[in-house]
Amino acid sequence: MNHIALKMLMGDKGKYFGIVMGLTFASLIMTQQPAIFLGLMSRSYSFISDVGLPDIWVMDSKVQFVDDIKPLQDTELYRVRGISGVEWAMPMYKGLLKARLTDGTFQTCNVIGLDDATLIGGPPLMLDGKLEDLRRSDGVIVDIDGARDKLGKPSLIPGGQPVALKVGDSLELNDHRAIIVGIAKVTRTFQSQPVVYTTYSRAKSYAPRERKLLSFVMVKAKQGQDPAELTRRIRDNTGLAAYTQAEFMTLTYEYFMHNTGIPINFGISVLLGFIVGAAIAGQTFYNFTLENLRQFGVLKAMGTSNWTLLRMILLQAVLVGSTGYGLGVGLTALFGYLMRHSILAFKFPWQLLLFSGTGVSLICVFAALISIFKVIRLEPAIVFKG
Amino acid sequence: MTNSSLAVRCQNVLKVYDTGGQKVTALNGVNLDIAQGELMMLVGPSGCGKTTLISVIAGILDQDSGCCEVFGEDLLSLSNQKKLAFRARNIGFVFQAFNLLPSLNAAENVSVPLLINGIKRVEAERKAVAVLEQVGLGNRIKALPSELSGGQQQRVAIARALIHNPKLIVCDEPTSSLDHETGRNVMNLLKEVALHQDRTLVIVTHDARIFEFADRIAKMDDGHIIEVNKINAPDNLTPELI
Ligand SMILES: Nc1ncnc2c1ncn2[C@@H]1O[C@H](COP(=O)(O)OP(=O)(O)OP(=O)(O)O)[C@@H](O)[C@H]1O
Numbered sequence: 167m168n169h170i171a172l173k174m175l176m177g178d179k180g181k182y183f184g185i186v187m188g189l190t191f192a193s194l195i196m197t198q199q200p201a202i203f204l205g206l207m208s209r210s211y212s213f214i215s216d217v218g219l220p221d222i223w224v225m226d227s228k229v230q231f232v233d234d235i236k237p238l239q240d241t242e243l244y245r246v247r248g249i250s251g252v253e254w255a256m257p258m259y260k261g262l263l264k265a266r267l268t269d270g271t272f273q274t275c276n277v278i279g280l281d282d283a284t285l286i287g288g289p290p291l292m293l294d295g296k297l298e299d300l301r302r303s304d305g306v307i308v309d310i311d312g313a314r315d316k317l318g319k320p321s322l323i324p325g326g327q328p329v330a331l332k333v334g335d336s337l338e339l340n341d342h343r344a345i346i347v348g349i350a351k352v353t354r355t356f357q358s359q360p361v362v363y364t365t366y367s368r369a370k371s372y373a374p375r376e377r378k379l380l381s382f383v384m385v386k387a388k389q390g391q392d393p394a395e396l397t398r399r400i401r402d403n404t405g406l407a408a409y410t411q412a413e414f415m416t417l418t419y420e421y422f423m424h425n426t427g428i429p430i431n432f433g434i435s436v437l438l439g440f441i442v443g444a445a446i447a448g449q450t451f452y453n454f455t456l457e458n459l460r461q462f463g464v465l466k467a468m469g470t471s472n473w474t475l476l477r478m479i480l481l482q483a484v485l486v487g488s489t490g491y492g493l494g495v496g497l498t499a500l501f502g503y504l505m506r507h508s509i510l511a512f513k514f515p516w517q518l519l520l521f522s523g524t525g526v527s528l529i530c531v532f533a534a535l536i537s538i539f540k541v542i543r544l545e546p547a548i549v550f551k552g
Numbered sequence: 553m554t555n556s557s558l559a560v561r562c563q564n565v566l567k568v569y570d571t572g573g574q575k576v577t578a579l580n581g582v583n584l585d586i587a588q589g590e591l592m593m594l595v596g597p598s599g600c601g602k603t604t605l606i607s608v609i610a611g612i613l614d615q616d617s618g619c620c621e622v623f624g625e626d627l628l629s630l631s632n633q634k635k636l637a638f639r640a641r642n643i644g645f646v647f648q649a650f651n652l653l654p655s656l657n658a659a660e661n662v663s664v665p666l667l668i669n670g671i672k673r674v675e676a677e678r679k680a681v682a683v684l685e686q687v688g689l690g691n692r693i694k695a696l697p698s699e700l701s702g703g704q705q706q707r708v709a710i711a712r713a714l715i716h717n718p719k720l721i722v723c724d725e726p727t728s729s730l731d732h733e734t735g736r737n738v739m740n741l742l743k744e745v746a747l748h749q750d751r752t753l754v755i756v757t758h759d760a761r762i763f764e765f766a767d768r769i770a771k772m773d774d775g776h777i778i779e780v781n782k783i784n785a786p787d788n789l790t791p792e793l794i
């Protein structure tokens with residue numbers, strides 16, 4: 167009887183298409199929106215994952231996330247270096263500074279100051295120049311997106327695209343001259359400002375005079391040293407906050423989860439996708455069953471059991487469900503592929519397949535249930551009605 | 553007539569439809585015996601209960617009281633599952649509106665009763681082709697219902713009612729959707745191919761032009777059988793029925 171169920175379903179191409187479209191839509195929304203959400207949320211901590219090298223980040227105990235800078239005194243660096251189990255500890259400056267562009271306008275930049283000697287914490291990928299060039303006088307490295315867009319020089323044609331900054335061009339950071347010695351690629355973060363890398367001591371000279379300028383201490387644990395244990399030791403010895411890289415990423419991620427409207431907004435669109443998808447697919451599937459009620463009645467009169475009819479309807483639901491799910495997930499993957507070079511955030515872990523798969527299954531079970539209910543209660547005597 | 557040669561025995565069958573407080577008595581004490589191998593027609597004015605009666609006889613509707621035995625089985629006393637199996641094995645259906653499944657071709661439609669009886673698809677469809685040949689549609693086995701004329705569709709439906717070799721075929725107005733000539737062809741087919749000594753036909757009809765095909769005609773009015781006339785035996789021919 168299974169092939170009969172399938173032929174019934176495919177018999178009316180238009181309706182079949184309608185049901186599958188409803189489920190495709192639901193599955194698309196339930197996959198694509200969370201993918202964007204996850205992509206966006208991963209940007210909250212992408213600075214930490216970009217730096218990569220240190221095991222442990224040390225900072226003021228009141229810091230809530232990576233962009234929440236509460237500076238320390240330089241002396242803290244030496245206290246951390248003195249703790250047993252520390253292989254090395256390096257300073258990092260991270261702060262927003264104003265850059266004056268060649269046309270006289272100002273642009274806020276995210277300035278990162280790296281340890282003068284080791285340059286640990288630099289950008290993940292150099293597109294032009296070398297990290298070591300930071301040691302040249304007044305040298306800075308800017309990120310490619312910033313160089314092309316916000317820091318770009320005015321176009322020669324009015325209204326045209328800005329001209330990208332190149333190695334050799336210069337900027338003014340808080341009245342200090344800075345010369346671009348490299349262009350880097352960094353992972354996008356929530357902060358849309360251009361990223362400017364320089365040395366720790368030069369960053370301090372750019373920054374407004376303050377008693378405390380040390381943003382983070384980056385720590386590498388000695389070989390064989392358990393980072394979690396070292397973290398605890400640093401906390402106990404200094405009174406500062408210390409997190410492993412993963413903990414710091416989670417801290418940042420959760421800050422954004424709890425303190426921004428992002429999860430709510432995406433949650434609502436996923437829920438809407440589910441509801442609209444369930445309504446469309448449930449409705450069209452139920453209508454399809456209603457229109458075929460006489461056929462089910464004929465089968466019932468001829469001796470088909472409710473159990474067999476139930477299996478037929480379930481099979482139909484599973485077929486439209488898996489087709490719609492496959493199309494929706496496929497479209498999402500295609501979307502992600504087409505957007506891979508754009509500003510759009512997109513992250514598609516396999517768990518997301520389970521998530522939207524569960525959603526689509528729920529819709530199908532719901533649609534099948536109301537149909538099955540109708541067919542089971544159907545009186546076979548309707549077959550003789552006109 | 554002995555009980556063992558009876559196909560159907562209805563005794564005092566009562567059926568009342570209850571539609572939201574309004575009660576309609578469709579069968580008001582029906583008594584009717586139908587012999588095996590007989591072609592019995594049920595006639596009577598609209599609303600007199602003909603369809604209700606064959607629904608009870610076919611086991612797709614439960615009467616409220618009275619007894620309806622089909623081949624010695626009291627259908628009302630059968631469990632749901634047994635009743636399904638009974639219908640699947642013993643009953644064939646022919647409808648006024650054909651009721652073929654529109655997305656199945658002729659052979660697939662005809663094979664459905666065998667599938668319901670648990671026979672494998674390949675074998676069921678092979679048998680369906682043979683039965684379609686019997687009803688003169690051997691060249692249209694792959695045609696969808698929408699590609700067939702009304703008469704051809706009814707012949708497919710008759711093939712479907714025959715394929716599992718049921719002992720009883722119930723037909724509700726089998727010729728009413730067809731023109732006179734086609735209707736006669738369908739009746740010829742039912743009489744020549746469907747009917748034999750082990751198979752009984754009960755046909756509900758309004759169509760006076762086909763009365764001559766009946767062995768007996770039961771006339772109904774207002775939920776009763778008011779008279780039963782023998783047609784085929786010339787001495788019992790009742791002129792006002794023809
Ligand atoms: N499902 C139902 N619910 C309520 N009343 C019904 C139902 N089916 C039939 N009836 C009523 O029962 C009576 C008998 O109906 P039935 O269909 O058996 O008549 P019929 O002799 O077949 O009529 P027709 O020649 O018009 O087909 C009618 O009054 C009809 O309105």
Ligand SMILES: [Mg+2]
Nearest residue numbers: 602603604724
């Ligand atoms: Mg009727």
